[in-house]
Amino acid sequence: MSDDNDYSATVLGSHWISGGPLPVEDVAPDRVDGSVLRFGPGVTAAAVAPFAVVPGGTLTLPAPAPVRRSRWAGLRRYTLAAVVLLAVLGYLAWQRLGPSVAVRDVTVSTAAGGPTCGAAADVLAVVATDGRPGTLTYRWIRSDGTRSEQLTERVARGQHEARLHLLWTFQGTGSYPARAELELLEPARRTAAVEFTYQCSG
Known part of the structure; x- marks a missing residue:
């Protein structure tokens, strides 16, 4: 029995050492569907390649789609700028033409005692x-028959009063009721x- 075991082991070892791989015969595909090859039964269809397959060549990838800028995006930008400009112009026109x-009301006052010798009365409107x-x-x-030329005073937005001064200088001795x-001419006529009384005893 030992001889048979040794012989079998020797033959088996000789088979693996001296024997090479069995030749594999080329198997032709059942059919060719475009770029998909089908071999034998039970093989499911593969998905169609997303790019062209060139035999013996390189893969040709599809060119990226060109980026198209929306024309409306540019129009929206210019529209916003135009709206802001119109708002500014409208505000300026409202300030100027509004x-x-x-x-x-109009009030006029001066110091209660009146000016003294050679002094000036500060009349405030x-x-x-x-x-x-x-x-x-x-x-x-003035009561002495003097009229000033037309004068103007500019008032700003938010300014609720204008203070107008008249300096009337007196000279000499005696008493003079003044x-x-x-006389407000514009925007409305008011007086x-x-x-x-000017008093100077000398």
Whole structure:
């Protein structure tokens, strides 16, 4: 029995050592469907290749689709800029051409005792407004027959009063009753006056 075992082992070893791999015959495919090869039964169809297969050559990848910029994106950008510009122009036009300043009240005052010898009376007119921007046109009229030229005072937005001054200088001795009147011409005609007495005993 030992001889048979040794012989079998020797023959088996000789078979693996001296024998080479069995030749494999080329198997032709059952059929060719485009670029998909099918071998034998039970082989499922492969998905079609997403690129062209060139026999013996290189793979040709599809060219990337060109990036197309939306025309509406550019139009939206220019539209936004146009809206902002129109808003700014509208605001400036409203400030310039909108409702002008309106006068609420006019008062005129001076020091109660009046000026003394060789001094000047500081006559103050306060014009109350509604806070809108605009221009006041006015003049002073004195009781000695003197009229000033037309004067203007610019009021800004949010400014609710304008303070207008008249300096009236007196000289000489004696007593002189005086009257100073503010005549507002624009935006509306209004008048206000104050009376005082100049006294100088010498």
